[in-house]
Amino acid sequence: MRKALIAGNWKMNKTDPEAIELARALVAEVGQYEACDILLCPPFTSLKSVGDVIRGSKIKLGAQTMHWEKSGAFTGMVCADMLKSLGCTYVIIGHSEQRQFFGETDETVNKRTRAALANGLTPIVCVGEFLEQRESGKHEQIVRDQVIQGLKGLTSDEMKQVAIAYEPVWAIGTGKTASSQDADDMHACIRSTIEKVWNRDVAQGLVIQYGGSVKPDTIDEQMAMPNIDGALVGGAALQADSFARIVRFQAG
């Protein structure tokens, strides 16, 4: 049985005082909630302070990306050790905004994923198609390729530490969600790809989150789908009440 993972990706939002305020409100609302795993991914600048606020609660801490090298001359970047030293246990990798604006490729996704795993961090590997790719019927092939290339070379044991987030690019921050059925179909496609490349055990254990305009009024139907195991939430994670309602989804 897969435990749902509800993650808030705060992206480039919240000053440090604002991040502390939001984290405090979430600890008060859902800090001891155990029906699903809860993850906060603030910007690098607030990992330390959010980590301090959530310490002792059930809420986990993650980063929004990392470099694959251990240290060195990589201005602007952070490495796994730095994230771990602040209490991170997760890291988002290959988000479509990293792919679109910062040159992320399947190859760099693979490097980051391997480095995260080698350092005991759980990577949430993001995949998803553009609207024109869906409209031309290529969406499943595009996402399958991202999965296979991004996770290339991982052992079955390593795969058991990975989560995937399916985020159709056209649904991110637009207010348009994929229908629950379309999302579930893609999640099933991802799961069957994992089964073919690795094995059934890995595929059945894999947490696949949906991301793209998830809101309090969409989450219940989404989480009722058999292949949707959680959500990677952007905009609706920036207010405590909406994120707390998403965390407390009622899946049927």
Ligand SMILES: O=C[C@H](O)COP(=O)(O)O
């Ligand atoms: O990482 C989160 C996703 O990009 C979704 O963002 P959104 O909920 O604002 O559409």
